[in-house]
Amino acid sequence: MLVTGGAGYIGAQTAKALRAQGYTPVVFDNLSSGYRDAVRWGPFVHGDIRDTEAVCSAIESHGATAVIHFAGLIEVGRSTRRPDLFWDVNVTGAARLLDAMRRAGVPRLVFSSSAAVYGFSPLPRIPEDAAKLPVSPYGDTKLAGEKLIEAHCRAFGLTAFALRYFNAAGADPSGEIGEAHEPETHLIPLAIAAALGEGPLTIFGSDFATPDGTCLRDYVHVEDLAMAHVAAIEAAAPTHAFEALNIGAGRGASVREIVAAVNAATGRDLPVIRGPRREGDPAVLVADPSRAGQRLGWTPARSDLGSIIRDALRWEHAPRYGAGRRAPAPLKTSQFSA
Numbered sequence: 140m141l142v143t144g145g146a147g148y149i150g151a152q153t154a155k156a157l158r159a160q161g162y163t164p165v166v167f168d169n170l171s172s173g174y175r176d177a178v179r180w181g182p183f184v185h186g187d188i189r190d191t192e193a194v195c196s197a198i199e200s201h202g203a204t205a206v207i208h209f210a211g212l213i214e215v216g217r218s219t220r221r222p223d224l225f226w227d228v229n230v231t232g233a234a235r236l237l238d239a240m241r242r243a244g245v246p247r248l249v250f251s252s253s254a255a256v257y258g259f260s261p262l263p264r265i266p267e268d269a270a271k272l273p274v275s276p277y278g279d280t281k282l283a284g285e286k287l288i289e290a291h292c293r294a295f296g297l298t299a300f301a302l303r304y305f306n307a308a309g310a311d312p313s314g315e316i317g318e319a320h321e322p323e324t325h326l327i328p329l330a331i332a333a334a335l336g337e338g339p340l341t342i343f344g345s346d347f348a349t350p351d352g353t354c355l356r357d358y359v360h361v362e363d364l365a366m367a368h369v370a371a372i373e374a375a376a377p378t379h380a381f382e383a384l385n386i387g388a389g390r391g392a393s394v395r396e397i398v399a400a401v402n403a404a405t406g407r408d409l410p411v412i413r414g415p416r417r418e419g420d421p422a423v424l425v426a427d428p429s430r431a432g433q434r435l436g437w438t439p440a441r442s443d444l445g446s447i448i449r450d451a452l453r454w455e456h457a458p459r460y461g462a463g464r465r466a467p468a469p470l471k472t473s474q475f476s477a
Contacts, residue, residue: 140181140372141165141198141245143188143236144209146173149251149307149364151316153207154180156365162372165201167194168210176460177316188232194239205247207368208236211280214324215255215419218277229280230287237291248288248299249371252383254357254424256282256303264427267303267383274419289381296378300371305357305387305426307364309447310454316361317454319461326394327358327448330401331455334409342394344416349423355391357425360447363388363439370435384434387426388442396444404448 140157144150145166150173154164158180166178169187182201186193188210197203211229212218218225233250240248255278256271273279285301292299308327310317318328333340345352367386376382392400402408431437441447 141167141201141203141206142209143167143194143206144173144211144251145207146170146175146177146183147209148316148318148320149304149361150207150209151177151179152311152361153209153365153368154178155311155316156362156369157181157372160369163201165197165203167197172320174319174460179315189228189235191235191239194236195242198239198243198245203243203245205249205372206236206240206245207249207251207372208233209251211251213277215275215277216324216417218275218280222276225276225280226283229277230283233284233287237288237297240297241291241295246296246298246378247372248297249368250284250288250299250301252285252301252303253278253281254303254305254385254387254426256285257424259421260424263423264389264425265385266427267385267430285383292379292381298376298378299381300374300376301381301383302364302367302371302386302431303383303426304364305359305385305424307361308358309360309362309441309450311362312441312450314453314457315459317451317458319458321461326356326397327401327451328455330397330409331405331448331452333411334401334405334407335455339410339412340398341412341414342398343414344420345413346416347422349393351393351395353394354420355393355423355425357387357389357391358442358444358447359387359439360441360450363442366440367431367435367437370437374435382434384431385426385428386431386437387428388439389426389428391423391425392444400444400448401452404445404452
């Protein structure tokens with residue numbers, strides 16, 4: 140099993156889940172944002188997804204019969220400043236991967252897509268057939284990747300699933316894997332950092348049309364995300380088939396609810412400041428994940444806020460890699476209990 144981008148946050152968690160199910164995950168990563176120390180459950184190949192020969196060599200030398208494709212750039216804000224780079228890495232990279240798969244005769248792909256393909260949606264829970272109107276170059280590249288893969292399925296007999304994540308969150312419950320982004324842009328680790336004494340958390344916008352005025356998002360535990368990828372690899376599907384599936388908890392939590400949950404978990408009141416709305420932030424972004432349940436037999440098992448924040452807090456207190464990011468104040472062991 141080739142796992143591109145498997146040294147990253149979700150990729151490493153998926154590699155662990157694959158190993159637990161009896162697969163050998165071969166991680167292919169250029170370590171531009173991932174960590175070599177996060178590759179623990181199978182071989183590692185250092186390479187760039189845009190290098191067709193390197194990808195093909197990794198597939199053939201390890202006998203990979205399927206690919207899970209995480210490798211790519213993910214920062215929405217950066218995509219508006221460097222759209223050229225995002226199109227090159229995310230779309231050209233996907234094209235080169237598909238070429239390598241075709242040359243090596245690999246028939247199955249699971250693609251890491253995103254809820255960013257929907258843009259602003261008026262729906263309280265977004266189904267897969269909702270309008271696709273991305274509002275960032277990042278979302279554009281994910282949608283383009285889906286269309287490219289779907290075309291390859293029709294033309295070359297590939298079978299593929301695109302998993303549209305909502306907000307990945309949490310950390311491996313064992314404490315082995317967690318978020319170590321540089322810079323960190325995700326709300327939950329930023330809220331925990333504020334609670335651990337790293338300055339105030341900025342709440343971007345408090346006048347949205349939501350119950351408390353702050354954005355509502357669908358948070359899905361990274362362990363649940365990983366299991367969705369395993370389910371997609373194993374799901375029955377005909378050749379030439381392409382299907383996109385939402386992966387989320389199916390319920391929203393506001394920024395203020397996250398702040399309250401972090402306060403409760405740490406026993407501290409984290410400092411917050413108000414900031415303006417960020418361009419491209421929808422008020423509500425919540426999945427309708429029912430199709431993933433029907434097609435994959437997948438349901439989130441650990442995506443309640445309590446589990447997400449406890450696991451994230453455990454990781455942020457004692458990360459196994461990326462440890463230079465912060466030196467948190469001591470926390471009581473009881474604060475990590477279930």
